[in-house]
Amino acid sequence: xxxxxxxxxxxxxxxxxxxxxxxxxxxxxxxxxxxxxxxxxxxxxxxxxxxxxxxxxxxxxxxxxxxxxxxxxxxxxxxxxxxxxxxxxxxxxxxxxxxxxxxxxxxxxx
Amino acid sequence: xxxxxxxxxxxxxxxxxxxxxxxxxxxxxxxxxxxxxxxxxxxxxxxxxxxxxxxxxxxxxxxxxxxxxxxxxxxxxxxxxxxxxxxxxxxxxxxxxxxxxxxxxxxxxxxxxxx
Numbered sequence: 001x002x003x004x005x006x007x008x009x010x011x012x013x014x015x016x017x018x019x020x021x022x023x024x025x026x027x028x029x030x031x032x033x034x035x036x037x038x039x040x041x042x043x044x045x046x047x048x049x050x051x052x053x054x055x056x057x058x059x060x061x062x063x064x065x066x067x068x069x070x071x072x073x074x075x076x077x078x079x080x081x082x083x084x085x086x087x088x089x090x091x092x093x094x095x096x097x098x099x100x101x102x103x104x105x106x107x108x109x110x
Numbered sequence: 111x112x113x114x115x116x117x118x119x120x121x122x123x124x125x126x127x128x129x130x131x132x133x134x135x136x137x138x139x140x141x142x143x144x145x146x147x148x149x150x151x152x153x154x155x156x157x158x159x160x161x162x163x164x165x166x167x168x169x170x171x172x173x174x175x176x177x178x179x180x181x182x183x184x185x186x187x188x189x190x191x192x193x194x195x196x197x198x199x200x201x202x203x204x205x206x207x208x209x210x211x212x213x214x215x216x217x218x219x220x221x222x223x224x225x
Contacts, residue, residue: 045216093211
């Protein structure tokens with residue numbers, strides 16, 4: 001079945017550092033890929049998405065490119081801020097089901 | 111705009127008690143979902159409803175039942191709660207077709223503790 005594997009955390013960074021969170025997937029067909037973010041005490045909200053191979057999703061300085069050849073959808077941000085501290089989830093959707101990775105906790109220190 | 115509303119936000123149960131988590135969305139979405147979130151496990155799908163009148167099992171359906179009451183409402187029932195069901199539960203909805211490109215909108219979560 002479909003599954004998502006993402007980099008284990010926690011990740012601790014200094015402000016203005018570069019962030020990468022790796023995400024790889026297993027799926028049949030052509031899934032859609034998502035990154036969701038969960039700020040402390042809140043529900044999840046969409047950060048970005050890509051619905052076909054080679055698409056790049058971007059939002060709030062974050063980017064991820066749908067790489068079918070490597071079955072990956074890595075999340076990157078060039079210069080993180082303290083406000084980016086959160087849990088990040090990679091997710092895959094094929095049909096009506098949407099499956100999530102285990103989540104990566106990111107802490108950014110001033 | 112309320113989005114996805116879950117009730118209750120907090121609940122403490124004793125082992126063997128029953129309860130129902132309520133969820134309603136006002137975005138006219140066709141699909142609704144129940145997930146549970148546990149430390150280190152991410153979100154795991156319990157049940158989903160692709161459209162009004164249909165429900166299907168997700169990854170971890172044992173011990174739960176659901177009802178898609180109408181297009182807006184999707185409830186999750188624990189018939190006989192167990193400590194292993196202590197978790198944070200999220201309801202979500204989206205407009206989706208067979209391709210699954212739609213964004214999920216989440217409620218704020220319901221924290222359930224089973225003693």
